[in-house]
Amino acid sequence: MRNTFLILCCCFQLVDLCSAVGQDSVLSLMQKGDKGKWGIQLDLQEKQTFDPSNFKVYTTKEWSAQHQAGQAIAGRTEQLSEQSWAFIPHFPFTEGMEYVAFYPGVKLLKVQIPKADYPLTDVIAIYPNQDTIPENLLKMYLYFSAPMSVGNSYKHLHWYSGKGDTLNLPFLQLEPELWNEDRTRLTLWLDPGRVKRDLIPNQLLGGPLVNGEHYVLQVDQGWKDRQGNPIKNEMVVQFAVGRLDRNKPKPNSWKLLQPSAAGQNPLILQMGDILDYALLQHTITVWSSQEQQIAGRVQVNQEQTEWHFYPDLPWASGDYYIKIDSKLEDLAGNNLNRLFDVDLQTQKQENEPQAYHYLPFTIK
Amino acid sequence: MKNFYLLVLFVGLVALTHVHANNEVEDLTKDFIVGDPGIESINALAFGPSGILFVGDAQKANVVAIDTKDTDTNAEVGNVNMNKVDEKIAALLGANVEDLQIIDMAVNPLSQNIYFAIRHSNGTPMLIKTDGESMEVMPMDKVSHSKVELSNPVAEDAKDRRGRALRRWAVSDVAYHDGKLMVSGLSNEEFSSTFRSIPFPFKTKQMHASLEIYHAAHGRYETYAPIKTFMPFELNGEAHIVASYTCTPLVLFPMSEVKAGEHTKGRTVAELGNRNTPLDIIHIEKDGASFFLMNNTSRPVMKIAVDEVAAYKDYLTEPVKGNSMTAGVDYISLPYVNVLQMDKYGDGVLMLQRRSNGDLALFTTNKNRL
Numbered sequence: 001m002r003n004t005f006l007i008l009c010c011c012f013q014l015v016d017l018c019s020a021v022g023q024d025s026v027l028s029l030m031q032k033g034d035k036g037k038w039g040i041q042l043d044l045q046e047k048q049t050f051d052p053s054n055f056k057v058y059t060t061k062e063w064s065a066q067h068q069a070g071q072a073i074a075g076r077t078e079q080l081s082e083q084s085w086a087f088i089p090h091f092p093f094t095e096g097m098e099y100v101a102f103y104p105g106v107k108l109l110k111v112q113i114p115k116a117d118y119p120l121t122d123v124i125a126i127y128p129n130q131d132t133i134p135e136n137l138l139k140m141y142l143y144f145s146a147p148m149s150v151g152n153s154y155k156h157l158h159w160y161s162g163k164g165d166t167l168n169l170p171f172l173q174l175e176p177e178l179w180n181e182d183r184t185r186l187t188l189w190l191d192p193g194r195v196k197r198d199l200i201p202n203q204l205l206g207g208p209l210v211n212g213e214h215y216v217l218q219v220d221q222g223w224k225d226r227q228g229n230p231i232k233n234e235m236v237v238q239f240a241v242g243r244l245d246r247n248k249p250k251p252n253s254w255k256l257l258q259p260s261a262a263g264q265n266p267l268i269l270q271m272g273d274i275l276d277y278a279l280l281q282h283t284i285t286v287w288s289s290q291e292q293q294i295a296g297r298v299q300v301n302q303e304q305t306e307w308h309f310y311p312d313l314p315w316a317s318g319d320y321y322i323k324i325d326s327k328l329e330d331l332a333g334n335n336l337n338r339l340f341d342v343d344l345q346t347q348k349q350e351n352e353p354q355a356y357h358y359l360p361f362t363i364k
Numbered sequence: 365m366k367n368f369y370l371l372v373l374f375v376g377l378v379a380l381t382h383v384h385a386n387n388e389v390e391d392l393t394k395d396f397i398v399g400d401p402g403i404e405s406i407n408a409l410a411f412g413p414s415g416i417l418f419v420g421d422a423q424k425a426n427v428v429a430i431d432t433k434d435t436d437t438n439a440e441v442g443n444v445n446m447n448k449v450d451e452k453i454a455a456l457l458g459a460n461v462e463d464l465q466i467i468d469m470a471v472n473p474l475s476q477n478i479y480f481a482i483r484h485s486n487g488t489p490m491l492i493k494t495d496g497e498s499m500e501v502m503p504m505d506k507v508s509h510s511k512v513e514l515s516n517p518v519a520e521d522a523k524d525r526r527g528r529a530l531r532r533w534a535v536s537d538v539a540y541h542d543g544k545l546m547v548s549g550l551s552n553e554e555f556s557s558t559f560r561s562i563p564f565p566f567k568t569k570q571m572h573a574s575l576e577i578y579h580a581a582h583g584r585y586e587t588y589a590p591i592k593t594f595m596p597f598e599l600n601g602e603a604h605i606v607a608s609y610t611c612t613p614l615v616l617f618p619m620s621e622v623k624a625g626e627h628t629k630g631r632t633v634a635e636l637g638n639r640n641t642p643l644d645i646i647h648i649e650k651d652g653a654s655f656f657l658m659n660n661t662s663r664p665v666m667k668i669a670v671d672e673v674a675a676y677k678d679y680l681t682e683p684v685k686g687n688s689m690t691a692g693v694d695y696i697s698l699p700y701v702n703v704l705q706m707d708k709y710g711d712g713v714l715m716l717q718r719r720s721n722g723d724l725a726l727f728t729t730n731k732n733r734l
Contacts, residue, residue, distance in 0.1 A: 071455035074501035
């Protein structure tokens with residue numbers, strides 16, 4: 001008798017539960033705004049009470065392994081209307097990934113986040129871009145057409161000898177990776193422990209580059225951009241290695257080609273030395289004798305041996321000067337004040353370091 | 365009755381300590397504001413006093429101090445043993461495990477809660493907190509915080525046509541010691557050292573000139589030497605920095621010698637093997653002696669006696685020959701390989717280790733086993 005009563009109770013409870021949740025309660029994929037974040041929407045039948053602790057979303061992988069006992073995705077719930085709530089994950093859902101949304105008594109939702117179309121990203125330049133680089137090259141720059149992913153960069157770089165043998169990557173695998181602000185330029189350092197004279201890595205392995213040898217750098221296509229898509233094309237560049245550069249750039253020996261007044265021809269500095277492409281973009285500025293900076297656009301020639309300055313307005317006749325930040329480096333990391341590595345036994349007395357170097361000129 | 369007085373005294377002392385602790389937090393956080401600090405990347409984590417977490421953001425070139433309010437010291441320091449940490453994090457974030465990286469780990473010395481800095485391959489940073497069992501995401505959009513910029517004054521920094529800074533200081537490590545936040549950074553253009561010591565609480569206007577730190581190889585060649593990882597500690601009552609440069613050796617210098625604009629040379633005390641860089645350096649006490657522990661990119665965890673470092677007065681004078689490829693102060697290799705993250709946990713150590721079967725395990729080690 002007692003058992004029958006219990007069964008009846010259970011039946012009533014089930015009926016009660018079914019009628020409360022009903023067929024109208026539904027889980028669905030939603031998007032906040034036009035291109036806003038993805039979330040999961042829960043519409044409950046009238047009068048059904050909402051318990052946020054029961055509204056859970058899982059990755060399909062986690063749900064398949066452990067169902068409700070698995071680790072649910074962290075997020076927050078928002079009320080959309082009287083009987084409607086949204087689950088917004090703390091970390092945005094990944095495009096192309098599958099998720100499972102759960103609420104007791106509501107049909108489970110299995111959903112894949114749609115993938116948007118993005119233009120493919122390409123490697124647009126590698127600097128230095130000369131055929132021959134110095135044996136003590138310190139840095140390289142990779143430029144991309146759009147923001148890249150972060151964290152796996154070194155896996156997509158490959159280094160070969162001129163004969164095609166795979167070599168160890170000569171770059172220091174830094175964390176953090178040295179990206180610019182919008183992650184379209186990556187700076188690579190050739191392992192300074194091997195470049196610096198007499199350090200143990202240098203003693204044991206020698207420098208990463210050997211004079212007279214050829215090397216090939218390959219950027220593979222598996223490197224993903226910020227959207228998770230592989231880059232458009234692989235890039236392969238070949239370098240020959242020339243002799244060491246142990247000289248500081250000397251602005252006083254640079255040749256200045258000055259334009260005439262009233263025109264907008266460029267002011268040209270011929271440096272006679274290959275300088276760092278990235279630093280050349282902003283370490284040299286032009287000023288009038290009245291301390292006004294002249295607005296204009298900088299262009300560096302293909303060989304990185306000339307700096308061209310195109311003024312926004314025609315040149316006015318008068319006295320000017322070029323201001324060069326001493327941080328400007330050549331390819332071997334020698335800047336205007338100091339050499340990359342100094343041999344204290346042979347080094348002559350250095351001049352006092354100065355923050356800037358100045359080159360005056362007159363427009364006639 | 366005597367017991368009653370003792371109880372009153374005890375309660376009074378507890379209350380006083382509590383008031384004192386509260387005052388300390390208030391003093392440190394009185395300039396904090398509640399809101400979104402706009403963190404774009406997390407490259408380094410370190411705890412300061414009173415549950416304040418310092419977050420080094422290389423993308424924004426700043427350090428954010430967050431008042432975690434996680435100051436409960438009552439938690440029992442238990443053992444942590446969590447397997448497949450990366451998969452748990454992926455499930456918590458709803459992301460692919462291969463898209464996530466654990467960038468740094470810090471243990472709150474008060475609550476012993478563990479904080480992870482996570483980065484998705486699209487660059488999104490997340491902060492995750494665990495007590496060793498359950499995990500939660502720490503929202504970063506509404507927190508009590510204060511921040512300090514690391515870039516040079518705006519006028520000095522070049523911008524591209526979209527107004528973005530071209531030069532950036534990528535934060536590589538942060539640590540707090542005795543009222544100062546120390547930050548090491550790498551430039552994405554120049555090869556130079558940017559080691560800064562910044563008084564905390566942060567002031568709106570402050571000077572924190574970058575310090576020139578050089579590395580002298582065998583007393584002959586000298587170069588700029590950017591610091592990758594470092595740890596401040598007391599040696600013979602004086603504040604010192606033990607650091608690892610980007611070119612691998614372990615160096616030591618007293619804080620008193622590190623002055624803005626001056627040419628400071630680190631004393632190389634050990635070379636730790638080729639193609640190997642320390643990832644974290646921590647300091648532990650055991651049987652009345654103190655040791656550094658270091659986990660490395662390609663070597664097991666190393667243990668170095670601080671006494672030996674203190675007694676080591678010479679620069680490394682001769683290049684080292686032979687297979688060991690190491691020199692200077694001796695070290696012991698501990699049987700822990702592939703340790704990616706390490707921090708102090710109670711008086712033991714917490715390690716995040718990639719096991720040979722591919723699992724990523726988080727576990728505590730009693731100091732007697734170190």
